Amino acid sequence: MALQRTQVLIVGGGMVGLALAIGLAKAGRKVTVVERSETPGEMPEQTSLRVSAINAGVAQWLSELGAWQRLPTDRCAPYHGMSVWEHDSFGKIEFTAEQADLASLGTILENQVLVAALWQQAEEVGVQLIAGVDIETPEYHESDVSVALINGKGNGNGNGDVILAQLLVAADGARSQLRDHVGTPIIHRDYEQQGLVATIESEEPHAGIARQVFHAGGPLALLPMADAKQSSIVWSLPTLEAQAMCALSAEEFSQKLTVASNNCMGMLRPVSERVSFPLRMQYAQTWVHGRQVLVGDAAHTIHPLAGQGANLGFGDAFHLVQQLTSLGTLNGQWDNTELNRALRRYERARKAAAVRHIATMEGFHQLFTGSNPIVKMGRSLGLSLVNQTNPVKDFFLRQASELG
Incomplete structure (x- = not known):
């Protein structure tokens, strides 16, 4: 010893x-x-399933530490826009890096x-x-x-x-x-949801845009990867539904995922295994x-x-x-x-x-959970208001640049 x-x-x-x-x-x-x-x-x-969206403030600090420079460029995926909407509704928010005077809103990294x-x-x-x-x-x-x-x-x-x-x-x-x-x-809370993660390939390129669509059961995030037609998904679903989604055939899952994404990038198909983890x-x-x-x-x-x-x-x-x-x-x-x-x-x-x-x-979780039509109308109006109101949008854009 x-x-x-x-x-x-x-x-x-x-x-x-x-x-x-x-x-x-x-x-x-x-x-x-x-x-x-x-x-x-x-x-x-091999491409790994778990990814993070690293904002500009964190990236700058990691660069000062000397670690950012060690990242292989072909595994880094800067994203320049963000689009958030509610499934089957008119409410939508869109951001660009240019609005925040940034080169990018963040970088998706494994x-x-x-x-x-x-x-x-x-x-x-x-x-x-x-x-x-x-x-x-x-x-x-x-x-x-x-x-x-x-x-x-x-x-x-x-x-x-x-x-x-x-x-x-x-x-x-x-x-x-x-x-x-x-x-x-x-202090803890079990959301009684699981996050389903996978790498998917889209019919159309992602164009460096991070997308998120809200459903009654939870949001679906599509995060652009370095490959122009590959994205990492994080799909928040009720526990039993997530487990069922993992058990589907690739073709069945592809169809459900494409519908859930509002066909935003054409047909989506999985190119990796599907794994889910509890959300707490x-x-x-x-x-x-x-x-x-x-x-x-x-x-x-x-x-x-x-x-x-x-x-x-x-x-x-x-x-x-x-x-x-x-x-x-x-x-x-x-x-x-x-x-x-x-x-x-x-x-x-x-x-x-x-x-x-x-x-x-x-x-956010309380606001976007549930399918009551009156509540859903209010959410859509709120999203549209955020998209048109600069001070509110500026708050969200600051999240792309602040460190902690």
């Missing part, structure tokens, strides 16, 4: 944890990342591709990366946290090695073991526990209908970097009181951001 010391230990080598690690390492902090999967730094050859680029950049800037290991229950002390590594898989870093860190960051996702271990209370909102009531802090999905998850989940998590990482890099150290050690103040400032700011996003998503 070996003992290693680090300033910040991040458990979870996903997008948010790695961005945080790079930001801290570039500011001169000693950072270690522990990740369960064995090969997070390998660029996937999550695994972005993780690989971030992992490679983290390695470049000196982050200690430990893959293929899990952790035992941490031991919390007044000025540090100790964590034992287990299940080492070929890299020699498991088998009881212990890491002693001044700060433990839980970036281990929506089912965070670190969050649950300290008994953090969670979660919000941790406490983000700081001594020398442990939550970021990303460990702290909050939101409905994917506006595609802001990843950007919200990157906002956490950005603001935590700001707070931690503003702290001085004595002989490499953070003062307990000063560190706690910094973590509380981070918690207050990011809780407020998360609550705003959750409230907005709840509002």
Whole structure:
């Protein structure tokens, strides 16, 4: 058993944890990342199903970190327009990047591709990366946290090695073991929906436009990929309906998807498997526990209908970097009181951001769920009003450029 010391230990080598690690390492902090999967730094050859819409503000920060430049251009899909409407109705909103004075409204990226680029950049800037290991229950002390590594898989870093860190960051996702271990209370809501994801090919090119059509059972998002005729779909459906859709033949699914999209790009056909996952909102009531802090999905998850989940998590990482890099150290050690103040400032700011996003998503979910004809007429009128009112439209356009 070996003992290693680090300033910040991040458990979870996903997008948010790695961005945080790079930001801290570039500011001169000693950072270690522990990740369960064995090969997070390998660029996937095949197109992966889970994608994120990265806005301009996040892209700029990732560029400053040096990670954006590592993305293969043939896997990046900037989108320049957005079209949102209600199925079988006249209500519609349309945005363009030009209206926001941006080169694009955002970029659709496969999550695994972005993780690989971030992992490679983290390695470049000196982050200690430990893959293929899990952790035992941490031991919390007044000025540090100790964590034992287990299940080492070929890299020699498991088998009881212990890491002693001044700060433990839980970036281990929506089912965070670190969050649950300290008994953090969670506010949650099960939408009784599943998000069906797949890669599809359209008869007509997507023209760099992200599309979203609202149905009584949930929205269908069509996100443009790098290939001019391929899109990634996220279709929010009642649980049983989502499962039934996954079980359809490719031809049957193609027909239902094309109808659901209002034939916006001609015939749509799946070119990948179909997978669904439960849609839930979660919000941790406490983000700081001594020398442990939550970021990303460990702290909050939101409905994917506006595609802001990843950007919200990157906002956490950005603001935590700001707070931690503003702290001085004595002989490499953070003062307990000063560190706690910094973590509380981070918690207050990011809780407020998360609550705003959750409230907005709840509002959208309530507004666009159900098929009552009177309510549907009101929704259509509201969409038309938003499309014609610059101050309201400007609010939505700001979401394409703000970081967190």
